[in-house]
Amino acid sequence: MLKKTLLAASLATLSLSSASAFAIENVDLLIKNGQILTMDREKTIFDNGLIAIRDNKIVAVTDGSDINEYKSVKTIDADGDIVMPGLINTHTHASMTVFRSLADDVPDRLHRYIFPLEKKLVSREMVRIGAQLGNVEMVKGGVTTYADMYYFEDEVAKTVDQIGMRAILGETIIQFPVASAKTPEDGIKYAEKLIHEYKDHPRITMAFAPHGPYTNSTETLQTIAKLSMKYDVPVMMHLAESDREREVIAKRSGGLSPVKYMESIGALNENLVAAHVIDANEEDIAILKKYDVGIAHNMSANIKSAKGVSPALQMFNDGLRIGLGTDGPMSGNTLSTIDEFNQVAKVHKLVNKDRAAMPPKNVIEMATIGAARALHMEDKVGSLEVGKLADVIVIDTKAPNMVPVYNPYSALVYSAYATNVKHTIVDGKVIMENRNVLTVNEDSIRKEALQFADKVRQTVIESGEIVQ
Ligand SMILES: [Zn+2]
Missing domain, CATH: 3.20.20.140 (Metal-dependent hydrolases)
Structure with a gap:
């Protein structure tokens, strides 16, 4: 299964490069200049790589040398940040x-x-x-x-x-x-x-x-x-x-x-x-x-x-x-x-x-x-590979706790905070950009949760249970 995916990936790359002189590929989202941790079987890393997304799928993951072959509706410049599977x-x-x-x-x-x-x-x-x-x-x-x-x-x-x-x-x-x-x-x-x-x-x-x-x-x-x-x-x-x-x-x-x-x-x-x-x-x-x-x-x-x-x-x-x-x-x-x-x-x-x-x-x-x-979802998500669903995150490596990055895995495991996540993309859609959640209203969600917390506090007090 994986071999097939890899073969498909290399064929796709081949056909792209042979056609590059004549055709530009239209995509919906490009993420460029990222240190891409693909998490594929070989754990391939592209230091200045590129991911192209069309609809909800990944259509290319490359070393970035083919960037001129894509025309995208939206482009995210990762500027050296870590790009990895959601x-x-x-x-x-x-x-x-x-x-x-x-x-x-x-x-x-x-x-x-x-x-x-x-x-x-x-x-x-x-x-x-x-x-x-x-x-x-x-x-x-x-x-x-x-x-x-x-x-x-x-x-x-x-x-x-x-x-x-x-x-x-x-x-x-x-x-x-x-x-x-x-x-x-x-x-x-x-x-x-x-x-x-x-x-x-x-x-x-x-x-x-x-x-x-x-x-x-x-x-x-x-x-x-x-x-x-x-x-x-x-x-x-x-x-x-x-x-x-x-x-x-x-x-x-x-x-x-x-x-x-x-x-x-x-x-x-x-x-x-x-x-x-x-x-x-x-x-x-x-x-x-x-x-x-x-x-x-x-x-x-x-x-x-x-x-x-x-x-x-x-x-x-x-x-x-x-x-x-x-x-x-x-x-x-x-x-x-x-x-x-x-x-x-x-x-x-x-x-x-x-x-x-x-x-x-x-x-x-x-x-x-x-x-x-x-979760038995490995054919769909979990790695950045051609044909997979486009669930991608970008981690800010300019935050003080992330500088410098010699080994991206070590930096993520021993240094990263959740707040270092800069962009979150699910199913090809950017749902958080520069830490702003775009699809829901975070403030009203927090207010509603705090109102409910008053009810919880009251219930706990009335029942004589321990709050701390
Ligand atoms: Zn549980």
């Missing part, structure tokens, strides 16, 4: 931005705090307001595609459509009553309805999102696995995340690990994207690889919750489909994967006592093409 956040709950920074250090927070809070406050309005804010944060942090798990995902879809991002949106299914469904069966029906409604959407894929193996029955997990194969849609789920999960599953299954239990009930397949996967031994990892399961690695959320460090280094080295995720903004607490880079590189070095472990190039791979593989 980042892909493989696991989040974007709407939870409105709960960000509440009860950050409360032990057993999910069951003691988050679930009760959500029972009081989750609504269509909350989901919309939170997702709008999350989307703006992600676009400003260079995220062009994200995988979301929450309730009322049709509300999230509307916000994704509006801002112009790409997303996989999984309706959460859980064993207790929630705002969008009284029972897990209702949750499954809700997800099925959205899957049908959005099946032809160019940028949005609807999915199932069972919360976890321990928060759903065996029957529910089996039904979802079968339906995901029937509709060929992703299943996103927290897996092998906590001690509580291990205990519940061991009791239910006669001592199996969460991964082995999922295998034993027939719920592992290539549609599954498993978030966290902290509690996995070599055998579990081999099983996940065998079923071609995608892995969302959420370092900052995992270390903040003190749940442990995922064996992501081994999973990456073993060739599993693994990408970076931020988890929800109550966990991570930011939604830009740039904030993960540093921690991913450093914590794997620390726990493996190996300075050479998890080099920056591998971290950037997990944020781009690796994340695309985790």
